[in-house]
Amino acid sequence: MIGIFFILLIATIGISMYGFNNPSFFERYMFNIRAVQGGDYIRLISSGFLHASWEHLIFNMISLYFFQDLIIYSLGIFIFLLIYLGSIIVGNLFSFYIYRHQPYYSAIGASGGVSGIIFACIAIEPNLRVNFIPGWLFGTIYFGYSVYRMLNPRVGDNVGHAAHLGGAIFGLIIIIISAPSVVFQHAIYLGIMGLPLAYMGYKLLAK
Template sequence: MGILSLILIIANVIVSYRGFKDSIFYNKYKFNVDAVLLYKDYKRLVTSGFLHVNWMHLIFNMLALYFFSGSLELSLGPVRFLLIYFLSLIGGGLLSLFIHRHDGGYDSVGASAGVSGLIYAAIALFPGMKIGLLFIPIGIPGWLFGLVYVLYSIYGIRSRRNNIGHDAHLGGALIGLIVAIIMHPSVLVTNTWPIVIIMLPSVVFMYIIITRPHSLMIDNYFFNKHSNAVTIDHKYNIEKRSKEQEIDRILEKIHKKGMKSLTDKEKQMLQEYSR
């Protein structure tokens, strides 16, 4: 393991531990849609990558960073290695921001986007590398792991079956792959098919969610089976959107007819919202 990988792991442990102990610190630096879009707190795209939900979340990401970073750091050098890591963190956050742009209460933390970027950079450069997984005695080719991971991330974004930030994983992975190709364009010739196999489903999916955002509306067996189970967060976001729409209506009424046109109830609602 290189010195930069060790520094990243230490930084993640220190910042995450502070977040475990201090909820104010955690909330100040986690990724949150409203904080980024409304308050322009762009640093959260990076700082959230050094926070984790719990020790298991932290340990899993740090183990992945440990196993994949060594050869990549030696191959790329310190500047390029860090560039891939931080661009992947930002890329993962931006994809999450785009997908959840209408869900102001959405937040997330974790180094997964940066780690995914490093993993996919390694796959772009060394597609034949063997990747060992827990409980599987033999290693699988890096390109096959990359394809399965991309497809699983797309399924996770589409189904929203769990609370894992699949969008950040996919965004980070794609940025890591692309930046590695830019740094070493010769791999497009030597590793053409593995790169195409990994990139194709990602590009198609990105095109779909940009041109047809309604395709992210949930319509699958898992959701249909559990559609009555509304979480507290989901209920909060529904109520928040409803209130914001009502305030927009009141402001539009003021614009057209003036303050005197408001009812007592509308005035009270406007006062409460302004607090």
């Protein structure tokens, strides 16, 4: 099972490195609103294997490494891959919806997938320490900040908040479906964590 994870890790590092030195390859497979509108759907997943820099790549892969084992050992490699790859796609789809009127919007990185894995772990174990604080509290702060930044964009902010949110939500949904009894036990924590998402839904529906 771990072997498949390391294959995914090596593939992401290798493709990202190739993209660092090949601008045409990078631009061909990064997420872009206009390209996806034109039917180039491969970008919904391929962009998750590209990164802007070594720092970007290393941060995502280290984060993925530290959280992957809880999902793999609790629910298996299939659920892990479903959450990770599905969160990349759903994160980009959510970005596509949010920025559908901005044809030049582009994004790259595995952050949506990593967010999906992290929040799936939090759903399983809300008191799991993330950045030295309980996971449910980290998730509440993270969702609140991401929702605020997505709804109130600022010049120079290159973080894909919509992709992070879409990926995280997908990770939570998969845990709700695959391990409902575990989620029920932690309903209070997850309910608190979901308050910023409820606000986001209200704001989006009110537009």
